[in-house]
Amino acid sequence: MKQKGSKFKVQRSPLSVFGWQQRSFQISRPILALFNSFNPVNLFNFLRACLAFASLLLLCSCETYPPRPANGVRHQSPKAQVASTSAPQQTPKPPATAPQQSPKAQAETPPAPVPPPVANPADASRKNLLALDLAFSRACEEKGAPEAFYQFMALDGICLLAGDAPIQGRDAIKVHFAAGPAASISWKPRESEINSDSDLGYTWGAYESQSSTPENPIPAVNGKYAIVWKKQSDGGWKATLFITSPGSGAK
Numbered sequence: 121m122k123q124k125g126s127k128f129k130v131q132r133s134p135l136s137v138f139g140w141q142q143r144s145f146q147i148s149r150p151i152l153a154l155f156n157s158f159n160p161v162n163l164f165n166f167l168r169a170c171l172a173f174a175s176l177l178l179l180c181s182c183e184t185y186p187p188r189p190a191n192g193v194r195h196q197s198p199k200a201q202v203a204s205t206s207a208p209q210q211t212p213k214p215p216a217t218a219p220q221q222s223p224k225a226q227a228e229t230p231p232a233p234v235p236p237p238v239a240n241p242a243d244a245s246r247k248n249l250l251a252l253d254l255a256f257s258r259a260c261e262e263k264g265a266p267e268a269f270y271q272f273m274a275l276d277g278i279c280l281l282a283g284d285a286p287i288q289g290r291d292a293i294k295v296h297f298a299a300g301p302a303a304s305i306s307w308k309p310r311e312s313e314i315n316s317d318s319d320l321g322y323t324w325g326a327y328e329s330q331s332s333t334p335e336n337p338i339p340a341v342n343g344k345y346a347i348v349w350k351k352q353s354d355g356g357w358k359a360t361l362f363i364t365s366p367g368s369g370a371k
Contacts, residue, residue, distance in 0.1 A: 245321065246312045249349055252357055253309040253323040256347070261306050265297040274350065274358035282343065282366045303331035307345050319351040327364060343367045 252272075259268035269279070273290040280286055287293050297303070307327035314321035324346040331338055343366035350360045 241318065242314055242316075245314045245318050249312040249314065249321050249323050249357065250309050252349070253307075253312070253325070253347060256359070257307045257309075261304065265303065265305055266294045269297060269362075270294040272359050273362065274352075274360045277358065277360050277362070280361070280363045282341075282364045301331050303329060305329045320349070321357075322346060322348045329364070341366050 256268060256272045259271060263271075270290050270293070273279070273293055275290055276288065277290055277293065278286060278288045279293045279296070284296075287296050305327060308325050309323045310325040312321060312323040324344065326342065327345040328340055328342050330340045343364055345362070345364045347359050347363075348361035349357045352358055
C-alpha cells in the first residue's frame with residue numbers, strides 16, 4: 121500500500137484477483153450446468169410438458185365455467201340436465217267440451233223459436249189505407265152517402281163523379297148527395313200505394329151505384345174508382361179526392 125499525497129490507493133495482489141474470479145466461477149457453475157443440460161431433446165420435452173399442463177388447465181376451466189350461449193339461455197350442467205329430465209312433467213289439460221246429448225235427447229229438445237220477421241212500415245201503411253177505404257164503403261151502405269162522405273172526406277176535398285160537375289168541400293158534397301135522388305153507392309178496394317214519407321197515398325177498386333126508385337127503375341152503374349188519401353195533423357187520414365169512372369168494373 122502506497123501513499124500519494126493525501127490519498128491512498130489500494131493495490132490488489134494477484135492472489136486476491138484470482139480468488140474473486142474463482143468465487144464468480146463457483147456461483148455461475150450451476151447456471152452453466154443447467155443451460156448445458158437444455159439440449160434440443162430436453163427442450164422439446166419441456167415444451168410438451170408445458171403444453172399438456174396448459175391444456176389441462178383449459179379443460180378444468182371449461183368444466184367449472186361453461187361458455188354462455190349466444191341466445192341468452194343459460195347452459196345447464198349434465199347433472200342439472202339429468203335432474204330436470206327426471207322431474208315429472210305436467211301434461212296440458214284438454215279443453216273442456218260441452219257434453220254431447222244422445223239422439224233421443226236431441227229429438228226431445230224443442231227447437232229455438234224463430235223470431236218474427238220485421239214488418240215494413242210501408243206495408244203496414246198500405247194495409248191501413250185498404251182498411252180505411254173499406255170502412256168508407258161500409259159507412260155508405262149503413263149511414264148513407266151524405267153522412268159517409270162528410271165523415272171521410274177532407275174539409276177541402278174534391279169529388280169528381282161521372283156525369284156531374286166537380287164538387288169541392290165536404291159540406292157541398294154532403295148537400296149534393298142529400299139533394300139528389302136516393303142512391304146507394306158501395307165499392308171494394310183492390311190495391312193501395314203510399315209515398316216514401318208515408319203521408320200521401322191512394323186506393324182504387326171497383327164500385328157500384330144504384331139510384332133507381334120503384335117508380336123509375338134505373339139499372340145499376342158499375343165502374344172503377346180512385347181515392348187519394350192525405351195524412352192530417354192529428355195523424356188520421358182523410359180523402360182529398362174521390363173519382364169515379366163508369367165502365368166494366370164489376371165488384
